[in-house]
Amino acid sequence: MDQESTIPQSDPFSLFEIWFGEAKASEPNDPNAMALATANPQARPSVRMVLLKGHGAHWGSGGGFVFYTNAESRKGEEIRANMHASLLFHWKSLRRQIRIEGPLEEVSSDQADAYFHSRPRGSQIGSAASDQSRPLPDRKLYLDRVASLEERYPEGDIPRPPHWTGFVLSPLAIEFWQDRDYRLHDRRRFTRSSPTEAWSNTLLYP
Structure with missing residues (x-):
């Protein structure tokens, strides 16, 4: 049995890029699909699938993950009321998950226009x-x-309708999960106190 973790202690954005590239090569449909969890002012959560439309160190205050939506939808109203969210990627063919948590910020009008007209x-x-x-x-x-x-x-x-816009999640936590035999799964969680701080990381019990 392998005694070492298969998840390196590298920059989590770089590790995401590697895993995402492998997902694009293996997943039959929408490797950029992710569950987006939000909550209303009464702390009642809701979740739905959206598509990742940008990611990396150049997005947001300290790197981020981008999606677009109608800000007058349920998720849009919940986001505007509580600018924090969680994302989950599940790549079944690779037996991997990535969980991402952090604050949200809205993209600029120019960025929203550019993506809307690229569709x-x-x-x-x-x-x-x-x-x-x-x-x-x-x-x-x-x-x-x-x-x-x-x-x-x-x-x-x-x-572009003025209420159609995008949001960047700037993560404070990114957790990588890799399936292992006998449910002895491999988990590593990266955290930072703000989007501009350095990352720390630890393995987690499965």
């Missing part, structure tokens, strides 16, 4: 037509709104 035109229209998380009497109403926008903007980019 396929149909996705731009679908987002602009959606009152995300709000009750929908029937699907036809939504599709009618999509058709109306297609008619209004027959070509080119769609203006």
